[in-house]
Amino acid sequence: MSATVSLQQLTDQLDQLEAQAAAAIAAAASAADLEELRVGLLGKKGKLSGVLGAMGKLPGEERPLVGQRANVLKEQVQGLLAERLAWVKSAALAERIAAESLDVTMPASTIPAGHRHPLISTIEEIVDIFAGLGYRVEEGPEIETDHYNFTALNIPPHHPARDMQDTFYLSEHELLRTHTSPVQIRHLENNPPPVRIVAPGRVYRRDAVDATHSPVFHQVEVLAIDEGLDFSHLRGTVTAFLQQFFGDLPVRFRASYFPFTEPSAEVDVQWRGRWLEVMGCGMVDPAVLEGLGIDPTRYSGFAAGLGVERFCMVRHGIDDIRRLFTSDLRFLEQF
Numbered sequence: 001m002s003a004t005v006s007l008q009q010l011t012d013q014l015d016q017l018e019a020q021a022a023a024a025i026a027a028a029a030s031a032a033d034l035e036e037l038r039v040g041l042l043g044k045k046g047k048l049s050g051v052l053g054a055m056g057k058l059p060g061e062e063r064p065l066v067g068q069r070a071n072v073l074k075e076q077v078q079g080l081l082a083e084r085l086a087w088v089k090s091a092a093l094a095e096r097i098a099a100e101s102l103d104v105t106m107p108a109s110t111i112p113a114g115h116r117h118p119l120i121s122t123i124e125e126i127v128d129i130f131a132g133l134g135y136r137v138e139e140g141p142e143i144e145t146d147h148y149n150f151t152a153l154n155i156p157p158h159h160p161a162r163d164m165q166d167t168f169y170l171s172e173h174e175l176l177r178t179h180t181s182p183v184q185i186r187h188l189e190n191n192p193p194p195v196r197i198v199a200p201g202r203v204y205r206r207d208a209v210d211a212t213h214s215p216v217f218h219q220v221e222v223l224a225i226d227e228g229l230d231f232s233h234l235r236g237t238v239t240a241f242l243q244q245f246f247g248d249l250p251v252r253f254r255a256s257y258f259p260f261t262e263p264s265a266e267v268d269v270q271w272r273g274r275w276l277e278v279m280g281c282g283m284v285d286p287a288v289l290e291g292l293g294i295d296p297t298r299y300s301g302f303a304a305g306l307g308v309e310r311f312c313m314v315r316h317g318i319d320d321i322r323r324l325f326t327s328d329l330r331f332l333e334q335f
């Protein structure tokens with residue numbers, strides 16, 4: 001700027017600055033660009049400050065004219081900056097909304113709600129039936145001692161009945177339980193008769209894997225100990241349970257052998273024109289009661305046990321036990 005400045009020169013500079021500012025602000029594409037323009041136009045070292053700095057060289061009567069024009073320009077620039085900033089923010093928001101919009105016509109990507117596995121549903125139904133008959137649910141450990149799994153159930157070491165249950169031994173005295181009968185022994189040790197319990201749970205045997213056998217399966221066993229119980233009470237209880245589960249079907253009892261019951265029986269139901277073996281039962285052997293310190297001349301009882309997989313497969317017409325453990329959604333969704 002020259003040493004002498006006229007009013008016209010400063011006025012022309014302000015007019016040029018107004019046009020330049022309007023064009024630059026209109027072209028700004030972001031909030032950062034607008035902030036850079038604000039500092040360059042209105043900051044302490046900005047272009048408007050440079051014009052105002054030269055105003056001191058004018059005669060005193062001309063200075064207010066330049067000052068008034070500069071204030072008008074400052075307000076105009078501030079207004080344009082605010083207006084453009086609002087537009088830039090609105091445009092950015094609209095762009096973000098467009099990029100993040102959801103197509104409500106697309107198929108849902110959420111995982112569908114699950115439901116009970118058929119084995120769990122079968123266990124719950126069986127337990128509910130016995131609970132309705134007055135039985136209390138009891139559970140026990142899956143890792144058992146030889147004593148509870150065999151000896152206390154009238155199956156001492158080297159007894160031939162142990163061959164009926166090929167076992168997973170963890171050590172000399174610990175094993176994976178082969179049935180839920182140990183739950184009954186543990187309960188009777190701490191609860192004197194009368195006793196009525198139902199014991200559901202997972203059990204293990206070294207069976208070959210095929211369509212009807214698995215080394216891991218589930219059992220439900222029931223036990224009733226009281227004064228005056230006899231085989232007619234066992235027969236009535238088992239028949240009532242089976243007919244409630246399968247429907248009003250013929251039920252028959254066949255003589256069998258279990259080391260912890262005497263007499264013992266296998267139980268069949270007539271299902272779709274043929275007899276199906278579904279569970280075993282019997283009167284508790286007096287030797288088992290004596291081993292628990294229960295007087296067999298005063299108390300008697302009965303026990304019954306069933307494989308849950310067997311009941312589930314018969315109920316739903318499943319032809320292969322392995323289907324229950326494969327987690328195949330195509331299979332499970334049918335239930």
